[in-house]
Ligand SMILES: Nc1ncnc2c1ncn2[C@@H]1O[C@H](COP(=O)(O)OP(=O)(O)O)[C@@H](O)[C@H]1O
């Protein structure tokens with residue numbers, strides 16, 4: 246195996262607010278290889294988006310990376326100047342976020358926006374970029390690409406706009422696609438179409454994908470590896486097969502159970518009690534201790550570190566062995 250395509254190591258990110266600080270990412274490390282699809286799951290507020298945003302230089306003004314590295318093709322992205330990062334974003338790393346910072350320009354025709362992505366990054370000349378734009382619109386399931394080329398973002402539905410964002414992200418055939426809930430707003434047919442297209446790009450071009458999703462079905466169908474985040478930390482990391490068969494972190498088990506129960510009863514029942522808290526101080530114990538069924542004094546006094554738990558499987562829990570015996 247060669248070097249990973251992207252390697253994030255010990256990332257810490259804090260936000261300042263008027264009264265206090267938010268400890269959003271607290272020592273996250275993971276790698277992604279060429280051609281790999283990695284799924285990141287976890288409840289809202291777990292630090293998924295901030296982790297990815299930080300790595301590609303899209304952190305909000307009140308945020309600060311206090312330590313860590315993010316190596317991509319031999320460069321630490323966290324040390325690059327904004328202009329250098331802009332070059333990488335959109336050319337080598339495609340980005341789809343449901344965030345206004347990366348959304349469409351309201352006064353520019355959508356076709357021109359897709360073309361612009363290719364022209365700014367010198368991926369193609371005008372004629373080729375135009376042809377490829379029509380092709381991308383077609384692949385995104387947008388009917389009549391030639392006339393839709395001239396439409397403005399407000400003339401599209403939310404789902405259609407999301408497809409255009411994906412087209413822009415894929416325009417220069419990036420090596421890595423970072424996608425934060427990219428298909429959530431889309432209906433199932435279009436979602437399947439876009440996932441098939443991503444699979445195809447992975448196969449043909451060896452593209453890698455990091456995908457944040459709350460959809461476990463999507464994560465386990467599409468991704469090779471799964472990371473579960475909570476409290477700005479990685480709680481469990483495994484191959485998808487291991488995760489399906491042997492997840493043993495109490496938080497992952499709660500998440501998995503909530504999915505099964507949603508499916509079974511048709512409405513959401515949260516088997517994890519209480520909701521996630523915003524962390525306003527450095528961790529002194531397990532971030533999940535207030536909500537876990539297995540908490541002991543040790544959990545409140547010692548932050549569990551990510552450790553090996555079988556082959557291709559890591560987790561951060563002091564009592565995973567007992568928990569595994571109990572649930573299996
Ligand atoms: N600009 C910001 N200022 C203050 N806190 C923030 C900001 N952005 C995110 N946070 C906080 O950082 C934590 C992680 O957020 P985020 O990465 O968006 O979670 P996720 O994507 O997993 O839902 C949350 O507690 C969130 O409230």
Ligand code: SF4
Pocket residue numbers: 494495496531532533534535537538539540541544549561562563564565
């Ligand atoms: S370390 Fe303790 S509180 Fe945290 S998940 Fe494991 S058992 Fe629960």
Ligand SMILES: [Mg+2]
Pocket residue numbers: 290293294295425
């Ligand atoms: Mg998010």
